[in-house]
Amino acid sequence: MKINFIQFLGLLFLSTTPLLVLGQDTLIQAGAEWKYYDAGNTPSGNWTDVNYNDSNWANGFAQLGYGDGDETTTTDDNTRTTYFRKSFMVNNPAQYQSMRLKLLRDDGAVIYINGTEIWRDNMPSGTVNYSTNSSSAVSGSAEDAWFNRLITNNLIVGMNTVAVEVHQQIFSIFNSDISFDFQFLADTIKQDSIIRGPYLQNGTSNSMVVRWRTADLSASILKYNTDINNMISVVQDPIKKHNHEVLITGLQPATRYYYEVYNSSDTLSFADSSKYFQTNPIPGQAVPxxxxxxxxxxxxxxxxxxxxxxxxxxxxxxxxxxxxxxxxxxxxxxxxxxxxxxxxxxxxxxxxxxxxxxxxxxxxxxxxxxxxxxxxxxxxxxxxxxxxxxxxxxxxxxxxxxxxxxxxxxxxxxxxxxxxxxxxxxxxxxxxxxxxxxxxxxxxxxxxxxxxxxxxxxxxxxxxxxxxxxxxxxxxxxxxxxxxxxxxxxxxxxxxxxxxxxxxxxxxxxxxxxxxxxxxxxxxxxxxxxxxxxxxxxxxxxxxxxxxxxxxxxxxxxxxxxxxxxxxxxxxxxxxxxxxxxxxxxxxxxxxxxxxxxxxxxxNIPITSVHSVQNDNRPTLEVHPNPSTHIINISTKATLKFVQVFDNKGTEIKFINGHPSSINIEDLANGLYIVAGTTAEGQHLFQKLIVGE
Amino acid sequence: MYKIIIILLIISACSWNAFGHGDLERRIHAKTKAIAQEPKNPNLYVERGFLYYQHEEWDHALADYLQAQELGFRAKILYYRMSETYLELYLFKSGLICTQQYLAQDSLDVKIHKLRGELFYKSRAYDEAIYSFEYVIQHSIDLTPENYVTLAEVYAKKGPSQKELILGVIERGLEKLGANVFVLQEQKLNYFKTFNLTKQALAQYDLIINSSTRKEGWYYQKATYLYQQKKFKAAKIHAEAAKQAFEALKPNKQKTKVMIQLLANIHTLLQNLENQ
Known part of the structure; x- marks a missing residue:
């Protein structure tokens, strides 16, 4: 490591104080892209459900709405209620301990996760529909305020959906705007001491470097395997440190390995389908x-x-x-x-x-x-x-x-x-x-x-x-x-x-x-x-x-x-x-x-592996330099009986008996020619020659 | 006439250097506004001076640093900044005076010793430069090939009598940074050749050839060196090896400008060897 302990503590204090609480994933970030429905009525069907087909809904980046002039995406300004949906993948919901929603709404909103109402803000109780007014009008700086709510974990493995309906207080020229933006933050269990990473470095076809940073001094332990349910391979360093760097060697090329990060007592980063490293292909091998x-x-x-x-x-x-x-x-x-x-x-x-x-x-x-x-x-x-x-x-x-x-x-x-x-x-x-x-x-x-x-x-x-x-x-x-x-x-x-x-x-x-x-x-x-x-x-x-x-x-x-x-x-x-x-x-x-x-x-070449090139022993005829205007050198592994030079119409221009090492072409006009060598066995070898600068 | 216009355009373009760094230009402008509001704040001058330095306006940078000093700024960073600016202005003696003021506050920092090494080197004070660069090598956590290459260069400036020390520096670099670090192996080869250590040079060629994936260029270079040493038989063997290595290349590698030239050079060498 290139920074000493005192420097590190200073950096840690300055840079990561807010992160010391818990590890955190952003499931939906502010400014994200949402599906929205602004047709002036309630969407048909169970629009809050994770399986609802929203392919006909429009797309747009938050902030969504109308009337303020600060929207990234402007929705229809004749609607009293606008509906929003966003789906996202969660591979391991069990890793999340607590979750925080952050909502920017004007005027009121009801939020659902996977079809279940989670939060109602500035909205009356009871059943809501397209015509339901929000509880109060929002104006001034409150239109840009973020509201927070801690919620319990009800995410499922796979696709999850947040659905939001944003309601106006009254639909009149005195309150003619809607605003919506949203964040979904999830605190991770037992990841409280990882404050950076894990992240991958210096990958090769048989090795990988994994790095991470912990808030506490801890040992470096990394388990990995190709089978996510059987993490049998371990790399560890018992020396306690904040900045961890482990080198894994002896890996197979072009192979996906899942990994988990530990300290001496806890799992800091669980394996899931999105936490893996993939080794490089064999050097020289052409792969997409x-x-x-x-x-x-x-x-x-x-x-x-x-x-x-x-x-x-x-x-x-x-x-x-x-x-x-x-x-x-x-x-x-x-x-x-x-x-x-x-x-x-x-x-x-x-x-x-x-x-x-x-x-x-x-x-x-x-x-x-x-x-x-x-x-x-x-x-x-x-x-x-x-x-x-x-x-x-x-x-x-x-x-x-x-x-x-x-x-x-x-x-x-x-x-x-x-x-x-x-x-x-x-x-x-x-x-x-x-x-x-x-x-x-x-x-x-x-x-x-x-x-x-x-x-x-x-x-x-x-x-x-x-x-x-x-x-x-x-x-x-x-x-x-x-x-x-x-x-x-x-x-x-x-x-x-x-x-x-x-x-x-x-x-x-x-x-x-x-x-x-x-x-x-x-x-x-x-x-x-x-x-x-x-x-x-x-x-x-x-x-x-x-x-x-x-x-x-x-x-x-x-x-x-x-x-x-x-x-x-x-x-x-x-x-x-x-x-x-x-x-x-x-x-x-x-x-x-x-x-x-x-x-x-x-x-304009066939891509082949180095191996196949090295094993290609068929004789070729090479002409150097090419293009040229003076002397060309002839090189081939074969023994030539004679060499001919043809112009681009197929007319023989030169004939040289035997196996010349060079040919004088000063007398040739600029243009394309073919140099043909014939071996004693009657095999013909050809090479294009360009006469000119 | 056309050439004159081109030259004038180039000169004109160079004179616009001050306006070429968009981001820096904006930051200098912002700092200038801040200085207008707080003209007695020395920190602002140090900050703007460094922006000027990055903008390669050395005179402006130095003027700001001196103003900061005038306003009572005495932190070591100022003396570092002034030293590196004096280096750019070729005012080596003034630069060295500033490094001494830095050292009075912090004598251990390798950064200032490296800067002193450069100032001494440019001043042709080679012994002092060597002392500074040696200090850097002995006290740095992370070193680069350039640390060793530069130190060897300074020794070389003192003449061929420094042969053992020069090669020792390169060896130290290879021990510290890795036995296959190319730049140091190449330097070692060049010094062997400079000192007419033919046997060692040939062994060094072999070491580089063996560690290379592609060998055609290095076989050719060794063949050329052998030819210069009038070792024609060995030269021919290596020229042929270069040709064979070339022929084993993929077609697209053979057709680069450099490889086309290399093959022509190999043929020329082989022809020259035929004439021996």
Whole structure:
């Protein structure tokens, strides 16, 4: 651990005092999306029941209502009573000891959980119907007041439903508004001493790191197994501590394990169907992979939660393989207490308990953390691979590192330390060797300061952005990087399919810097077509998409007119990257669930495992360099009897007897040719040759 | 004419540096308003000075720090901030004076020793820089490869007589951070070559090759080094190994710009070796 005990106590006091009461889950958050019925009558059927079919009801985010002007979703203003429903999954209701409802209502409301009335507020007793008035009118600041109610646990395993009817006091021009918002908080039994996590780090195909924080000093005990009802495997550390970190080894690849966290006497975190970790696939194996990337997310507010929920709605019950933090994860200064609110508390805890999160350091994280000596909250909170244990070349530092997931290689750079962004820096040297050491089919780069942006930051002027573009991009592109994800500007900006643009924005020239016939298109299948990464011809190995995705917590505008960008949006959202075999799909998911941009990259190669490549002994004919204008070198494992060169009409241009090691092609006009070698056994080997620059 | 316009545009763009950091710009503006309301509050000057520092407006940063000092601010953080600003302004002596004022309040903090090391290094006071960087290495909980690379660099500035000390620093780094940390292994190789320790350099090449998943680049580099050492037979073996490793790559890996160039280089080397 990188903070001492006194520092920890200070942090604990400052950051987590409210949490010391009990562990807490947010089942419904303020600002959540609800179904609502505002047709001016009572919904037919048992509308409070969990099984009620509300598919015809409208959707909208809270605050819902009309008449105040502060609503996120405006409902029909001719209704006296409006009805709301929200369903949510609970895997283990027994873990909840007490529950608190928080209600914002104007004027009165009746709340039901799974068909049973739980709370009636500012409403008369007796049967209520559409025409029932609330007990009194609400006005002024009371319209924005939250009312609390502790309730007993009546949740069930599986889907649960909260149903609410909000009534007017009188329906007249003197009281012509309705407001509704709601929170459902559940205190967890025996989780009172866990105040952070558990969360997953540093996952590989055979190991996993699980971390959590307890309010009390306690031993670290973690039980796990593939069978949720039989937690027979145990990792433990008897040394009592607050910040717990256990490394589990000897795991099977691509396997889901459930886990529970204990101290020496109690279960702190029960196993349930949503608390698991999943090991990586075998390195190099192409498997469908889902990656969720959030940039500059750390505002700790409902904007951030709306972006989160939009992704949760998108992914549904499916597993997210990787979560990426693109830096500035906790505003304003990346302190431990800010991380608690922006990452761990009522924010990403559900995702972090089952998906391994990786991060790059942002400038705000660096206000309280130092990459040069790896101190501060950012480095205390995360565990990243320093020894190449997750794939890649050992960096010796958590400030920059790499990891593999299946057939994807991720390179995470520290763009914050300005003095280390030169081509002579240790990070550059490591990165160059790392990218030339991977056999992965896909390479994704991640750092905070984007090479191209005209958002709340400007890549023409800020030194980190400038240096990453000038120093690192040429090297990464020359080694085949496919996608780069950054943050920093609080907007979404997505480039065309680029190569070689290292100048200022005005110098962007699509004719020079865009790759392929449709590289200047939208990248959408069915429209301009996917971006194609070729393996032959003049565009072989070229082309990458650069994304600035720093709007997962707030938006800050800017000119948003960088010419290298296909899409520039001042909208909240996050990115989902889905990779399957030789296809990569990216979607930008707005906070309202809308997909405002997407594109596809297709690699023009069959994706095969490393193993099968190594066992392919069929002879091939290789021509180097290609394209060329002078001398080409011929290489093949076979012994050639003669070599021919044909033009694109099939006319023989050259004939060389024997097995030449090189051929002079200075006399050939620019164009496409075929080099054909014939072995003594009569086997024909072909290779395309492009004559030209 | 076109080039002149481009240059003028670039110069013009550079002059707008102060307006490129949206968030910082807003925070500086807010702090300036706060200072207008409380002009005698030194904390505000320290805070704005750091914002200027992050904005790379070193002169403005220093002016604010000096104003804070004028208003009686004496906390050690101010002296740290002033030192790092003097470093950026190439005013190394002034920076070192500030570090002494910091050390008078806290002599143990590794951060200030690291900053002193950088100031001494830039001042070409290598012995003092070594003392400071050694202090950092001995007293830090978490170290990075850069700590060792920089210290070795300072020793190297004193000349080849420091060979044992330089290699000792790299070894210490490998012991502390892990035997396979690439940057340190690469540094070790480079120093072996610099000091003409051919046998050790070749062994170091083998160590890196054996620890690499892909070997084509390192086989080629070793072959080139052997060629330079006029060990042509061994050079050919390694150039062939580089070629074979290249041929075993997936097609998409073979077709990157760097790999296309590597293959051309391998062929050139093989041709040169044929001529020996």
């Amino acid at each position: 992979t889902t990656i969720w990337a959030v940039g500059d997310c750390g505002s700790a507010n409902n904007n951030q939660r709306a972006v989160r929920d939009a992704y949760y709605n998108y992914i549904g019950p499916n597993h997210t393989d990787i979560m990426l933090f693109l830096g500035d994860n906790a505003y304003q200064d990346g302190t431990d207490s800010e991380y608690q609110n922006a990452v761990f508390k009522n924010m990403y805890e559900a995702m972090l308990s089952k998906t391994v999160a990786w991060s790059t350091i942002g400038n705000h994280d660096a206000h309280s953390a130092s990459p040069s000596n790896q101190s501060g909250p950012y480095f205390d909170i995360f565990s990243f691979p320093k020894q190449g244990e997750a794939g890649g070349v050992p960096s010796g530092t958590e400030a920059y590192y790499s990891f593999d997931y299946g057939n994807i290689h991720f390179i995470v750079l520290n763009s914050e330390s300005l003095g280390n962004l030169g081509t002579g820096s240790s990070m550059y040297s490591w990165c160059q060797n790392d990218i030339q050491n991977t056999n992965a089919d896909w390479i994704i780069g991640i750092w905070h300061h984007p090479p191209y942006t005209k958002g709340s930051h400007d890549s023409d002027f800020e030194p980190q952005l400038f240096q990453m573009r000038n120093n690192f991009l040429p090297m990464l592109e020359a080694n085949g990087v496919d996608l780069v994800l950054c943050g920093h500007s609080h907007s979404y900006e997505r480039s065309y399919f680029l190569n070689g643009h290292t100048g200022l924005a005005f110098s962007f020239d699509a004719a020079q810097h865009v790759v392929g016939a449709n590289g200047d298109g939208d990248g959408k299948i069915g429209s301009d077509g996917a971006y194609i990464k070729e393996t032959v011809g003049p565009n072989a190995g070229k082309g990458a998409v650069y994304i600035t995705a720093g709007s997962s917590g707030k938006i800050s505008g800017g000119d948003l007119d960088h010419p290298a960008m296909f899409s520039s949006l001042n909208e909240l959202g996050s990115c989902v990257v889905e990779v399957q075999n030789n296809q990569l799909d990216m979607k930008f998911i707005r906070e309202n669930g809308q997909i405002d941009d997407y594109f596809t990259i297709i690699k």
